[in-house]
Amino acid sequence: GEEVAQTPKHLVRGEGQKAKLYCAPIKGHSYVFWYQQVLKNEFKFLISFQNENVFDETGMPKERFSAKCLPNSPCSLEIQATKLEDSAVYFCASSQPDRTWQYFGPGTRLTVL
């Protein structure tokens, strides 16, 4: 597609429950990035993929967060045992290999109660 697609738009979970977010990058884009935006516009990088391979995972809280990009499937970001502080908007972005700019999806708003 011509846009980065993210589902669901909103997700509500009780503390301790699992949350799974999905991202379909723009067709032809081989890089996928996940960012977390909490209050006051603070963006935090989580992880990036080059096709199905992890490219940079320096931002991932490894204890509870995991992510995958499998061939012919949307990429996913999964949070096991969610905590209140996981409440945020999670943005996925994609880019072409020879381009520096990243196109952002509409985001998934996760609310942990």
Next chain:
Amino acid sequence: QKEVEQNSGPLSVPEGAIASLNCTYSDRVSQSFFWYRQYSGKSPELIMSIYSNGDKEDGRFTAQLNKASQYVSLLIRDSQPSDSATYLCAVLRSSASKIIFGSGTRLSIRP
């Protein structure tokens, strides 16, 4: 010190005037610089990219880069109420690397 610093604002500018947004960055090896616009509740939208020293103009927008001073700015001419948004300065070390965002400057254009 944050890697990318912006004044959080709000910056209030009368309609038709020039809005000037500023950003400094700390990593000297950064290669690519971007301005994203984010409306409340929406995703960031790329409005300008700049890679070399000097000015780059696109319509009402002009991006300025000074690598020696580690400074990036965005000028918006003939400001419109629709320009009211948060503007995020973003820095990239190299292609395919993670974006480092500033915390954003909230711009308000008053009619």
